[in-house]
Amino acid sequence: MTVDGGYADIFGPQVPRTGDEAQTATFALASAAYRDSPVEEILKANNEWHESAVKGGRKWARIFRPNLGEAFSTAVIIRMLGKGRKPLIQSFGAEPQVVVEHCLAANNIRRDRDNWLTAVMVLCGLLFLPGLLVWLLIFTLRTNVARREDKQAGALATALLVAVGALAVLFLIKMPFAGFWGWYARACVVLPVVGWFWAKQICERTATDLRERWASLLAGSSVGAKVPEAVPSNPGETAAEQLRQSLAHLSAEQQSNSVFYAGPKGILGMGTRWGSWQLAEDLVSADPTREIHPFRSWDVIRSIHDQLRMLERNTINTGGFPKPTVRHWIVTPIAEGSKEVSRPGGTDVDAYQVKSHAIQDICNKQQFGGGDRHYLGVQWTLWEGQLVLTMLITVTVLHETLRIEVTGHALGPVHGLFTSKPAAKEKEVAKSIRFWETRKIKLPLVDADEVVRLAARAPLTRYPPLLNWLGGSLALPEPFGLRHAWADRPWRHRFMADDALRAATPVLRVVHSAAIRVLAENGVDTEKFGTRAGFLSTQVQDVSPRKADVYDA
Known part of the structure; x- marks a missing residue:
């Protein structure tokens, strides 16, 4: 099976084809599925337009809280593959299907771990429930004490655990019960501890696997996202068939030619409008004795399209533009604070694609008042998907005035949080003799609190609503799209900003020359158009980014 956008065989190893331009952004977003940092870390990636939120669980049940990878994977899968989901925003510069598949693969790895941990909890915990509850209470108290900000909190938490351990040893020696209940009481003290050591081995093995995948993705290797449940082996596997269809719908929606303009937020998925240039002059016949030959806006747009x-052709062999994507877009206006979008439907839409005849009708007729608008877009995906440049062109004719508008949009790199590699867990301590100096010691990949958290969550992972109610979850920003939700500004990166500014001049000149050629062929006096185009050509050479969608009125 082949998927548009640079990847083949979606259920096998993800191997980018030659010339793929979306590896870095895609793999950076996918790496979030394997991370073991606190879920609150993702709040650092919020931008001024889209803010994700962490829905807190019960304060007394922090032991059930998810980490970043667990919360991210679950939220993305439910939002992008769930039944009756809302429409998604396209992820230009990334492949959302690949990200979703890595979320599914990460959940599969964790599910295998949780199955083992559930068995441990049953054998060493549920059968000896009194001891398990006491140990869980102790670890919960220890965690709450350790979370205090004062410097003595860590030492106090450790002292608490040591004191309880000493009491447990005394309890084993001076057992107040005899017979069966005496041995059962001893087992209630010992076996939860044995189960903890067993669970620690399971957790460390899984954590190592997840971290290796995290590092491999950021290193650019094509680590495969194994999703066997998405490949039906027989016609009776309805769940696998439904998952396969959901992934196919996700891929189809990614290729939609319908986008949404949300005021100061710009066109969702393409970024804010940072520049705008308009050429507007009267349509006057070049020959006073003859009328202008009738033409339509679509005729001008088609010439500009060709x-x-x-643009990729260059007079001088100095590199120049890579091959752009030139495409017709239908832009639907929505309110700035809208939490969902609605894609066009009806007979004029097929598989999320507005048909060609409908595009022409919108281009020629819907130029004033309500309704969707037509734009011709030329788009570059640069810096391996980290920068998406889009120049949009629209042509309108009102009375005897033809207006050609060119706007620039830029979507910056994904937030640096997603490109951070896994760091070894270390702690800085004072040296024993030269106490004024410090040294770093390695900490275990999975500490005691993490083992308890994972073991406590494991039996409840089969009941996600209950687990989310207890431990909390991640709320994704709406309207949701993987790429634009955590995009940073491109203007903070000098070379990215230069690329955006340099693209404006040649595009503007090509648009104007193509439009003037059509006007001349149809008997229009192009002198004023040429003068105005020359003025804009001079103006655009000193272009600078601004908030073109914010009107100071």
Whole structure:
């Protein structure tokens, strides 16, 4: 099976084809599925337009809280593959299907771990429930004490655990019961501890696997996302068939030619509008004795389309533009604070694609008042998906005035949180003799509190609503799209900003020359158009980014 966007065989290893331009952003987002940092870390990636939130669970049940990878994977899968989900925003510069598959693969790894931990909890915990509850209470108290900000909290928490351990040893020696209940009481003290050591081995093995996948993705290797449950082996496997269809729908929606304009937020998925240039002049016949030959906005757009496809050609052999994507877009306006979008439907839409005849009708007729608008877009995906540049062109004719508008949009790199590699867990302590100096010691990959947290969560992972109610979950920003939700500004990166500014001048000149050629062929006096185009060509050479969608009125 082949999937559009640079990847083949979605259920096998993800091997990018030659020339793929979306590896870095895609793999950076996918790496979040394997992370073991606190879930609150993702709040650092919020931008001024889209903010995710951590829904807190019960304060007394912090032992059930998820980490970043667990919360991210679950939230993304439910939002992008769930039944009756809301429409998604396209992820330009990334492959959302690959990210979702890695979320599924990460959940599979954790499910295998949780199955083992559940068995441990049954054998060493549920059968000896009194001891398990006492040990869980002790660890919960220890965690709450350790979370205090004062410097003595860590020592106090450790002292608490040592004191309880000493009491447990005394309890074993001076057992107040005899016979069966005496041995059962001893087992209630010992076996939960044995189960903890067993669970620690399971957790460390899984944590090592998850971290290796995290590091491999950020290193650019094509680590495979194994999702066997998405491949039906027989016609009776309805769940696998449904998952396969959901992934296919996700891929189809990614290729939709319908986008949404949300005021100061810009066109969702393409970034804010940072520049706008308009050429507007009267349509006057070049020959006073003859009328202008009738033409439509679509005729001008089609000529511009043909010329934009030549942008990659260069007179001088100095590199120049890579091959752009030139495409017609239908833009639907929504309110700035909208939490969901609604894609066009009806007979004019097929598999999320607005049909060609409908695009032409919108281009020629819907130029004033309510309704969708047509834009011709030329888009580059640069810096391995970290920078998406889009120049949009629209042509309108009102009365005897033709207006050609060119706008620039830029979507910056994914937040640096997603490109951070796994760091070894270390702690800085004072040296025993030269106490004024410090040294770093390695900490275990999975500490005691983490083992208890994972073991406590394991039996409840089969009941996600209950687990989310107890431990909390991640609320994704709406309208949701993987790429734009955590995009940073491109203007903080000098080379990315230069690329955005440099693209404006050649695109503007190609658009104007193609439009003036159509006007001349249809008997329009192009002198004023040429003068105005020359003025804009001079103006765009000193272009600088600004908030073109924020009107100071």
